Amino acid sequence: MTLSELLPSLGCEAADHLEPGLWPRRTTLGEDGELLFADAPVSHLAARFGTPAYLLDEAQVRETARAYRRALPEADVAFASKALCTRAVLRWMAEEGMSLDTCSAGEIAVARAVGFPAERILLHGNAKTPEDLKAALQYGVGRIVLDSLDEIEQLGALGSQRVLIRVTPGVNGDTHAAITTGTEGQKFGFSLRADVRDNVDRAVAAVLAQPSLELTGLHCHIGSQVSRVDRYEEAARRMVEVLVRVRDQYGVTLRDLDLGGGHAVPYVDREASFDLDGYARRLRVALAYECSSRDFPLPHLTIEPGRAIVGPAGITVYRVCAVKRGARTFVAVDGGMSDNPRPALYGARYTARLVGRRTKAARTPMTVVGRHCESGDVLADVCLPDDIHVGDLLAVPCTGAYHHSLASNYNLVGRPPLVGVRDGHATLLVRRETEEDLLRRC
Numbered sequence: 001m002t003l004s005e006l007l008p009s010l011g012c013e014a015a016d017h018l019e020p021g022l023w024p025r026r027t028t029l030g031e032d033g034e035l036l037f038a039d040a041p042v043s044h045l046a047a048r049f050g051t052p053a054y055l056l057d058e059a060q061v062r063e064t065a066r067a068y069r070r071a072l073p074e075a076d077v078a079f080a081s082k083a084l085c086t087r088a089v090l091r092w093m094a095e096e097g098m099s100l101d102t103c104s105a106g107e108i109a110v111a112r113a114v115g116f117p118a119e120r121i122l123l124h125g126n127a128k129t130p131e132d133l134k135a136a137l138q139y140g141v142g143r144i145v146l147d148s149l150d151e152i153e154q155l156g157a158l159g160s161q162r163v164l165i166r167v168t169p170g171v172n173g174d175t176h177a178a179i180t181t182g183t184e185g186q187k188f189g190f191s192l193r194a195d196v197r198d199n200v201d202r203a204v205a206a207v208l209a210q211p212s213l214e215l216t217g218l219h220c221h222i223g224s225q226v227s228r229v230d231r232y233e234e235a236a237r238r239m240v241e242v243l244v245r246v247r248d249q250y251g252v253t254l255r256d257l258d259l260g261g262g263h264a265v266p267y268v269d270r271e272a273s274f275d276l277d278g279y280a281r282r283l284r285v286a287l288a289y290e291c292s293s294r295d296f297p298l299p300h301l302t303i304e305p306g307r308a309i310v311g312p313a314g315i316t317v318y319r320v321c322a323v324k325r326g327a328r329t330f331v332a333v334d335g336g337m338s339d340n341p342r343p344a345l346y347g348a349r350y351t352a353r354l355v356g357r358r359t360k361a362a363r364t365p366m367t368v369v370g371r372h373c374e375s376g377d378v379l380a381d382v383c384l385p386d387d388i389h390v391g392d393l394l395a396v397p398c399t400g401a402y403h404h405s406l407a408s409n410y411n412l413v414g415r416p417p418l419v420g421v422r423d424g425h426a427t428l429l430v431r432r433e434t435e436e437d438l439l440r441r442c
């Protein structure tokens with residue numbers, strides 16, 4: 001028998017506070033155990049919109065966008081819409097003066113639906129379909145980031161366009177393999193290595209040979225959930241080297257440098273977060289130094305944060321469906337891997353807390369699981385009050401990014417709604433997926 005089995009509450013601290021930095025800034029805990037989310041009681045939101053439900057603090061999303069623009073006023077800050085792509089969110093981004101990173105005709109369609117300024121849109125993707133390219137050209141997006149020789153040929157034949165070339169800078173973001181994109185041996189970008197067939201030099205030559213394409217710069221994205229600022233400094237230095245190489249070899253001075261996104265956010269207590277001001281400062285110094293020492297003009301910078309803008313502004317609310325006390329206690333909720341596949345995909349860790357009532361019961365380690373037909377359908381290993389029971393509400397923080405956008409209707413469970421909250425007022429931004437929706441397709 002282990003020590004934690006003998007003393008079940010070992011390592012479980014009292015839950016009388018919200019872990020700082022983990023919950024949206026305007027989330028507070030009431031005396032009665034109620035969680036106020038942007039001034040709205042979560043149990044009321046759960047009753048009104050049902051569970052599971054994604055809640056999003058609009059003011060925090062806007063403030064974070066502003067913080068990015070303030071930290072790097074000289075740069076284009078492009079929200080990576082793959083993190084959360086809805087009309088409302090893209091409207092907020094347009095209003096906050098952000099640019100937009102898209103990666104499909106679908107994301108362009110949402111941007112178009114809200115009149116997102118086309119010149120502020122970038123299109124990405126390692127395998128853009130003809131439909132993606134046509135949608136981008138039709139809407140007149142500002143820049144397309146090219147990622148294969150085939151694509152260069154296809155786009156060149158389709159129409160005139162300003163383009164960047166995606167480079168694999170050989171920088172490791174020190175993150176999960178599935179979201180590492182800056183190193184050799186993964187599918188994104190053109191290699192810097194001379195012994196690789198489709199390398200950056202060939203890509204530059206291929207673009208310059210297409211009269212309809214205007215090469216304005218280079219792009220890289222080293223990965224996602226990257227907390228180390230030095231990795232971005234390193235990427236910036238290497239990218240300036242490539243800009244210089246292109247100038248020396250081809251006689252073209254590229255003015256655009258896009259360093260991608262990937263800035264980490266904490267999902268559990270004491271997890272590393274990203275130092276935005278340190279990043280801005282160190283990036284500026286690195287670029288200024290590299291450029292001046294090589295006599296290269298300072299390029300116009302673009303960055304593409306997604307997760308950091310929306311992730312920490314969101315929470316998910318679930319209702320407990322069953323509590324099973326076996327060798328381990330399982331708390332099963334009415335959602336799971338269909339609304340949050342991140343634990344299963346990336347081994348991501350989350351926390352969860354009881355909301356809506358107060359209890360003095362001791363807290364013990366439990367596993368919060370979903371309702372799907374797989375043992376891997378686990379949401380979090382956490383400490384919860386011993387008297388947890390059917391009908392209780394659980395809230396999981398930091399679910400604003402890559403939850404709604406990664407959601408599926410596995411087991412034909414409808415996808416949850418997304419509810420925007422501002423000053424205590426809730427608005428349904430995306431409605432719940434109904435059986436009627438599901439039946440329309442199968």
Ligand code: LLP
Binds near residue numbers: 260406
């Ligand atoms: N720019 C490019 C070219 C990207 O591929 C990505 C993310 C971003 C920007 C934004 O990265 P962010 O700042 O959001 O980390 N589903 C995974 C994340 C995949 C990210 C893919 N690309 C997850 O849930 O962790």
